[in-house]
Amino acid sequence: MVRRWSRRMQRMHNCDFQQVLQEMFAERWLSPKTQSSYTGPVSLFRRYVGQHVLPSEVSRRDVLNWRLAIVKSSSNPSGIAESSWNNYARHLKSLYRFGISHDLIQLQTSPFENMFLREKKRGRKTLRDMDIVFAREALELCRRYEVVKGEPAPMHPAWFWQVVVETFYHTGIRLNQLLSITPSDIHLKRRRLIASAEGAKNNYEAVLPITDALSPYLVTLMTSAQAAGCKRYDQLFNVNLFSVRTRRETMDVWQVERFFNQLSRYCGSRVTPHRFRHSLATDLMRSKGRDLYLTQQVCGHTDIRSTIEYIRPDLDTLRDYLEQRHSHKEQSLKDAVPGWNNQYLSSS
Incomplete structure (x- = not known):
């Protein structure tokens, strides 16, 4: 009986990625669209580390090397954006946390912890x-x-x-x-x-x-x-x-x-x-x-x-705002030293 329980626990600690995914989908009752948002990053990561590698065998160095290989940089100009990487890391981090907390992955902490990158903040893409x-x-x-x-x-x-x-x-x-x-x-x-x-x-x-x-x-x-x-x-x-x-x-x-x-x-x-x-x-x-x-x-x-986040003035509003500041500031500069502007112009 003890041996049977030990073998079962060993199998539980050595689940592969697909098994962890299925357990999480079943427990959280995720929609098909949400499920695909997890399966995509997992499939890409397994393609990099190897299909045979178990979640418990992944190290932090593996994740760092994967990030270096796929994120856009000077040495990798065709890579993905920081926002895309953060999306991958967010889903894999959530998967690891679920697996560790449910004794499906034999690790203490997720290798995807603190792996997010600072994203470049760009304006929302709108239609003209x-x-x-x-x-x-x-x-x-x-x-x-x-x-x-x-x-x-x-x-x-x-x-x-x-x-x-x-x-x-x-x-x-x-x-x-x-x-x-x-x-x-x-x-x-x-x-x-x-x-x-x-x-x-x-x-x-x-x-x-x-x-x-x-x-x-x-x-x-x-x-x-x-x-x-x-x-x-x-x-x-x-x-x-x-x-x-x-x-x-x-x-x-x-x-x-x-x-x-x-x-x-x-x-x-x-x-x-x-x-x-x-x-x-x-x-x-x-x-x-x-x-x-x-x-x-x-x-x-x-x-x-x-x-x-959508509260953003257009360029015309910003331009008028700066022009208003400019006109007020120039007038105050002239008022600060009466006659200075005329003296400067005559001397030049």
Whole structure:
């Protein structure tokens, strides 16, 4: 009996990465998207240290060498950014902590402790006004082409992608939230839209207003989806219901990203769902009647600090602010020594 228990404990202390992952997924009941955020970094790390290496055999030096091999530097210009490394290290650190605390990894501390790098703080990537104008023009041209010619345009069906773009523009919801919307989440009479918790980053459901400008697009989508046989709890934003090119059951992230890659080529600059989100938050926080709490509700931020990051004045505001300081300072310098400026000019 003692030997059997000893062998079991030995096996528990020598779990491989996949076993630790499965134990953590089962206990924490993680969503498929969250699971993939762990499996990706683990797969990359195992590819570096070797598929046969167990978590308990990984040393701190192994992690340091991996970081040196993949992070962008003067000796590795094609490496990943510090933010990407921190994402890898964060997930692997969490995995190790779970494994150690549950006696699945025979270590005292995680080799990923204190392995984060200082990230370069860059501004949020937003869309220019011309990007939005070009996107709308390109989609409208495709829509007219399909009406006149009766055949698919390069971005097909154009009317559907118009609805997608306008929904991102007016609501700022995340891509996964858009993919989770069903007809039951749209209330046209009450003019509200429910962004479900399933697609939210923080697992919180958000109720958003439907603006006057967005309403006609959603009416068109709801009417077309009903005619195509979309049920109350089916995926609403599903290009496969209306496209003659695709026959999948549901629309996935890949299909949306493929469309936005096409749209970006027509616009001449990068257009993504998340840039619509950043643009909306930035515009709201730059407006004269900006309200921090209301912007937080629109964006669905649980932490107000996430909303505060969007409080950034534009260059014109900063320029006016500096010009104001300059004019006041120059006047005070002239007033400090009356007649000095004129004497200086005459002597030179």
